[in-house]
Each structure stands twice: as structure tokens, then as C-alpha cells.
Amino acid sequence: MDWRSAKKGFQSYLRLEKSLSDNSIQAYGRDVDKLTQFAEAKFAPLKPDTITLTDLRDFIVEIGDVVPTSQARIISGIKAFFKYLLLEDIIQTDPAELLEAPKTRRKLPDVLTIEDINNLIAAIDLSKPEGPRNKAMLEVIYSCGLRVSELIGLKISNLYLDIDFIKVTGKGNKERLVPIGNEAKKALDIWLNQVRVHVEVKKGEEDYVFLNRRGAHLTREMMFIIIKQLAALIGLKKNISPHTFRHSFASHLIEGGADLRAVQEMLGHESITTTEIYTHLDREYLRSTIIEFHPRS
Template sequence: MDWRSAIKGFQAYLRLEKSMSANSVEAYSRDIEKLYQFSESREVKLKPETITLTNLRDFIVWVVEIGMIPSSQARILSGCKAFFKYLLMENMISIDPSELLEAPKIRRTLPDTLSFHEINSIIAAIDLSKPEGPRNKAIFETMYGSGLRVSEAVDLKLSNLYLDIEFIKVTGKGNKERLVPIGTEAIKALKIWIEQVRVHTPIKKGQEDYVFLNRRGAKLTRQMIFLTLKSLAATVGIKKKISPHTLRHSFATHLVEGGADLRAVQEMLGHESITTTEIYTHLDREYLKSTISQFHPRS
């Protein structure tokens, strides 16, 4: 069995049987490409059916040597395990070599967040006199107001906006849909963009249902949102390392700090496991510690 046909079959399995999104399929494919590169670098070339547990352990060492951080190592390992499970299921191999492979221990790090004041500063820095201004305001108000991933924002559709009841339908990881509440500021910004600006944009065929469009009438890219946010942060003098995901972290952090129920936050973020959401309880503890340090007379 050659690598290319095995990887192609794996991609089809992830897309059709596991119903994974294009982004997830691409991420898994990159992981297996790493394994393929490793196999090609060996003195004796490895094939998918000849790889052993020892080879995979050597692969982990190789991944570390090329500079992958523990979280990336764990993700690559997860992709490899899924790949070999697929090969086993399709009877392309008789033994899964990844079964006893252990993932590296990952120390959960606290994500960077923005304060409410910093988010207000970023949104206030948007030039609303430019055609893209109202759109950018609507994007960042929606992402922060509903905790969206950047991919969820670019894929947001007009047909999934229920602004009269203050909800939007979001398609998250694995094409899973969820209903998320949306605040009044985000609704106001969306209505201005949709009803006053977007209506005058010539829209490309097939792009009519996407909420956020570029000046050519096509849906935005994640990169464009990233660059816009970085530029605005620099304009207002924010030195933190931020990305569109920072708005999502800030959304969750501010909810937890305000006393929101963790299960409700999990539901809004679309986390499959409450463990993922629990990182924000650690953030909350850090916030409480810093508050005591700053304001308690004995600290």
C-alpha cells in the first residue's frame, strides 16, 4: 500500500463517515504528512503497513527534534492514532501499532485575554467612515458577544440569524450546530452592516448567504480577520500577543468572572468536554488572586 492512496482514503473516511469539517480534515492530513516525511527520511523506507510501535516512538523523538511543542506533539499523535484505526478497520493492517503509544504530558496554559476596556478600545478604533468599517465592527462585536471561533464567524450565514429572538445558529467543529445567544450591541452592529452597507455590495454567485463579505462580494478569509484585529490592537497600543481566538477566550473569561454557570459556558462555546471549559475556572482563580494582591491591605 502506498502512502498517497492510504492518505486519500483516510481523508475520504474523515469527510464522509466521520462528518468532519474541511479544516479538521486538513489538520489530520498535515499530521499524517509529517509521518510520511519521517518514513521517507529513514534509511529503509517505511510503508503504512510496515510501521511498528518502535518506529512510532522514533517518530515522536523526530517530531520533538524538529521543534514541535508538546500540544502539537499530542495533536499529531491523535491524528496518527486515527489513521491507524482507519487502516485497521479497512483491513489494510492486522495490528494497530499506535495502540500502546503514549501521548506527551501537556501542561495546560492559560490563554491570553483582553479586558473589557481593551475590547472597547479595539472596537472604538474601527473607522466607520470606510466601507469595511461597519462590517469589521459587526464581526468583532459578534465574535466577542457570542464567543465564536474565527472559522465560525467567516461561515456565519444570514439564514442562521434569528436576531428577533437574539440567537444565532453556529456551525462548529465536526459540522456540529449550536444555538448561541447574541447581545444587543452585536445585533445593532449586524443590522447596520446588513441593512445599510451589505445591501449595496455586488455579491458573487454562491456567496449570497454569507453574512460577512469582502469588497468583491465573496466571504472573508480567517487571515483577513486576523490581520484586521492585529492592526486595530497595534493602533490602540495593545502589546499582548492576540488573535481572533483571544476574543473567544475573553468572552468565556468575562462570563466566568461574572459568575456564569460553567455548563452554560460550555454549551455556548461548543466544547464537547467540560474539561476544556474548566481552564476558565483557573483563569478566574488568577483573576481573584490578582484582585486580592492589588486591593487587600495585608497583601
């Protein structure tokens, strides 16, 4: 089998059977593209069904100058590709089964303090047309711990504000109900009922909560720009992104004594081990508190 056909089938498998997002599918595609370039550059070009573990190890040596986290991600993509080939009986044995990824140190995410969040929200100019929208977005992403894709994809039909919940479509199109706090509800109410009603909405975009000035739903890039501009405005030196609000939501809950399973449910994590990183954050918070306030530290 040639690489082009194998990759096309792999993409269909990821989309239809694994229900992955376009971004995830593209990331897997880039990983397999790197392997394809390596395989086709050989004196005797390798095919997906002739490549061996030794060939894959040579490939890893060739990409050895990338950082361990990137290398681990590429290997993960390659492993998924060969698992697909095995499932489809294109190969009889999986050459990537014994391929080892480099050990990576799990980096604790940057977290905003409650004061940071308050300052960022206070810096929003509510006199501008986009001000109430931006405030509602920051309040919602922090109140509900959303991914940026979940925020910009939020639909009016999925708001259940009378019972303090919103329905979110997360990774793999999995839906979950997330509680929403009073400040976020107030900001949403102002945006929806006082500002958004005056926006000329593009056809097909009527159900999206957050719109740009042209009446279409916002992009991920726009959300990044809004947050970076606010950080610059208040002189915040931390390297933040929309995901920082999600990290802050989780760590503040854990610091406050929230149950790990409840936080896992609200974040939409498939595995609790993903959520457990926030217990490490909590330990770091405790350690720094002791160092700062203990009389013998």
C-alpha cells in the same frame, strides 16, 4: 498497502465519517506525511501494515526537536491514522496504541479586558465603508463567543434577531443556537440594512453576512489583519487574534458567575473538560485581584 492509498482512504474517512473540516483533515495529513517520510527513508522501507511500535518510537525520537505541544499533536494524528487502518482491517493490531505523547502544560489563553474590547471597537473608523462591517464583526464574535470560521461563515438565513438568537455551524458541521446581545444586534442592523445593501454581491455569496469590497465572503486571514491593525492603532501590547475574543467571552462569563454547562453549550464544546480551562482563568483572576487589593498581600 502503500502509503499513498492508506492516506487517501484516511482522508475520505475523516471527511465522510468524522465530518472534519478541510483544515483539520490537512493537519492530520501533514502528521501522516512526516511518518511517511520517515518510513520510506529506511534502508528497508516500511509500509503502513508492517510498521511496529518500535518503529513509531524511533520516529518520535527523530522528531524530538519539535516543541512538546507539536509533538503531542503529531502523535494524536498518527494514532488516529492507525485506528482507521484497524477499523478497515488493513492491520490486525494497532502499533500506536501504546505510543505515549509528551506531557504538556496547558497554556491559559490570552484574554482581553472589557476596557480592551471597548477600546478596540472605538478605534474602528466608521466613516470608511468597511467600518460598520468591522464593528459588527467584533461585536458579534465577542457577544456570541464564535470561532473565526463560524463568524465568516455566518448566514443571513441563520439570524433570528427577533428572538435574540443566531444559528451557528461549528466543528463537524454541528449546529447550535447562541444568544446575541443588544450591542451586537444594533451593529448588525446598521451593517445589513444601511451598508451591505449597497454592496454588489457575487453570485452564490448572497446569504453570507459579512462581505468584502468585491462582494464575496471574508477570509480568516482578513479577520486576523483587521484585529491586528486595530490592536496596533490603540497600542495594545497583547498578542491577540480573533480567538482571543472567544476566550474573553468565556472568561468574562465565568468571572460573572455563569454556569459552566451553559458556557459549554454556547461555545459548542463537545467535552466540558475543554470548557474547564476557563475556571482556571477565573482562579487566576481571583488570585491577581487578591494580590492587588488585599491589605496583607
